[in-house]
């Protein structure tokens with residue numbers, strides 16, 4: 001299938017020539033509608049990779065292409081969710097979810113005349129993630145898990161072709177996290193956006209992804225890819241099978257090896 005996201009030999013250095021080399025020789029390709037997880041040692045450049053793909057930072061070297069276009073400014077085709085829900089405290093949950101519609105074209109233009117339809121869409125998404133009835137509440141009235149569900153809705157409301165998730169469930173307890181895996185899988189199966197998920201949780205990566213990419217320690221590059229063979233929809237019970245656990249163990253071993261490997265000379 002034609003790639004939707006292509007990263008060619010990218011390097012990223014923060015803070016000028018003497019600064020931190022976060023990525024070097026990083027290449028990857030993600031097909032349209034594919035769900036890819038990126039794992040790797042702490043500080044290896046996973047979040048940096050996300051910033052480059054979404055156009056929040058320019059690469060120091062190399063090219064990033066999304067949907068056939070080189071990324072030179074922040075992408076409007078991307079929905080994003082991070083470890084902290086970052087909901088605006090003065091807006092209701094419904095208004096938070098609808099925020100991207102006020103920014104991203106063509107929705108921005110249509111919002112005034114088609115507000116009722118957009119609002120119905122937002123309410124539908126909130127229902128899908130189990131948040132029916134909290135539309136008028138303020139973020140601080142919701143638990144962390146509920147806020148993260150709402151932020152997932154906000155990332156999806158403008159029907160992004162690309163969903164970029166950077167540790168979206170990292171701050172949640174394991175039960176809430178597992179609930180949200182199922183929600184995310186359901187949303188992905190229904191809408192099929194291309195997803196890149198950064199996570200430290202290898203069970204999460206194997207449960208959700210079609211392919212898990214493992215990065216080296218900094219400066220990060222992709223050192224391996226693991227195809228996940230389990231059929232969908234995946235059940236939580238899948239995570240207790242020996243096949244699943246063997247994949248998680250193999251990824252853990254890869255990350256341990258990557259962590260122990262010396263940084264390349266000149267990486268500092």
Ligand SMILES: Nc1ncnc2c1ncn2[C@@H]1O[C@H](COP(=O)(O)OP(=O)(O)OP(=O)(O)O)[C@@H](O)[C@H]1O
Pocket residue numbers: 014015020021022041042043044045046047048049218
């Ligand atoms: N804005 C910045 N300015 C300077 N250095 C930065 C900046 N952002 C990240 N770095 C450095 O770049 C390297 C990669 O950081 P990044 O956050 O991309 O790694 P990560 O793999 O996402 O980390 P973690 O797994 O701990 O979340 C780190 O050494 C980090 O300190």
